[in-house]
Amino acid sequence: GAVVSQHPSRVICKSGTSVKIECRSLDFQATTMFWYRQFPKQSLMLMATSNEGSKATYEQGVEKDKFLINHASLTLSTLTVTSAHPEDSSFYICSASDEGFYEQYFGPGTRLTVT
Amino acid sequence: QKEVEQNSGPLSVPEGAIASLNCTYSDRGSQSFFWYRQYSGKSPELIMFIYSNGDKEDGRFTAQLNKASQYVSLLIRDSQPSDSATYLCAGGPGGGASKIIFGSGTRLSIRP
Numbered sequence: 001g002a003v004v005s006q007h008p009s010r011v012i013c014k015s016g017t018s019v020k021i022e023c024r025s026l027d028f029q030a031t032t033m034f035w036y037r038q039f040p041k042q043s044l045m046l047m048a049t050s051n052e053g054s055k056a057t058y059e060q061g062v063e064k065d066k067f068l069i070n071h072a073s074l075t076l077s078t079l080t081v082t083s084a085h086p087e088d089s090s091f092y093i094c095s096a097s098d099e100g101f102y103e104q105y106f107g108p109g110t111r112l113t114v115t
Numbered sequence: 116q117k118e119v120e121q122n123s124g125p126l127s128v129p130e131g132a133i134a135s136l137n138c139t140y141s142d143r144g145s146q147s148f149f150w151y152r153q154y155s156g157k158s159p160e161l162i163m164f165i166y167s168n169g170d171k172e173d174g175r176f177t178a179q180l181n182k183a184s185q186y187v188s189l190l191i192r193d194s195q196p197s198d199s200a201t202y203l204c205a206g207g208p209g210g211g212a213s214k215i216i217f218g219s220g221t222r223l224s225i226r227p
Contacts, residue, residue: 032211032212034214042219043203043218043219043220044159044203044217045217046214046216046217049214091156093158093159097210097211097212098211099210099212100210100211101210101212102147102164102210102211103149103161103164103211104211104215105211106158106159106160107158108157108158109157109158111156
């Protein structure tokens with residue numbers, strides 16, 4: 001149980017375009033989802049925390065107008081990278097959890113390459 | 116600034132030996148701690164979590180927590196080549212719905 005999926009697993013886009021990444025909890029309801037970014041040989045950096053039905057809470061230094069997060073249902077959150085640039089190329093990972101859970105469950109990640 | 120610190124390694128351990136991974140944290144409000152294993156190009160997978168002072172064992176893995184010293188460790192017994200990965204320590208206030216702070220990770224290499 002507690003499976004989280006992400007789509008797409010890999011995406012290549014041109015500079016200036018927008019990319020949407022989906023994160024789904026497949027067998028549980030996720031009141032809270034987290035979005036992380038990981039650059040090569042670095043650790044996971046939390047970008048934002050999203051709670052179903054409310055606005056996401058962004059970490060310091062993360063542009064909310066560039067990284068749009070929507071958590072419209074208890075099983076789906078989306079991250080849209082707007083006007084992507086090569087420096088946005090990274091591994092984006094979501095995780096999901098619910099009240100009463102001890103841990104976050106991670107999705108398999110999305111590799112974004114901006115050319 | 117709340118921080119979780121780890122030695123980046125690489126830590127090289129012979130197959131069959133015990134690998135010892137360490138982590139310190141700065142936020143005394145942290146109550147829950149997690150060890151994740153991450154293979155290259157993959158997302159993290161949870162190995163263990165620990166909330167209470169002392170040891171917690173699960174198979175070949177033992178997590179140790181010392182809140183007074185703000186120190187968390189992970190021991191891997193009978194190390195296998197498949198244990199070669201980056202190990203991430205993370206801490207937070209408690210509960211899966213709370214955000215956690217990750218350390219930079221320790222690269223572990225098990226040599227045959």
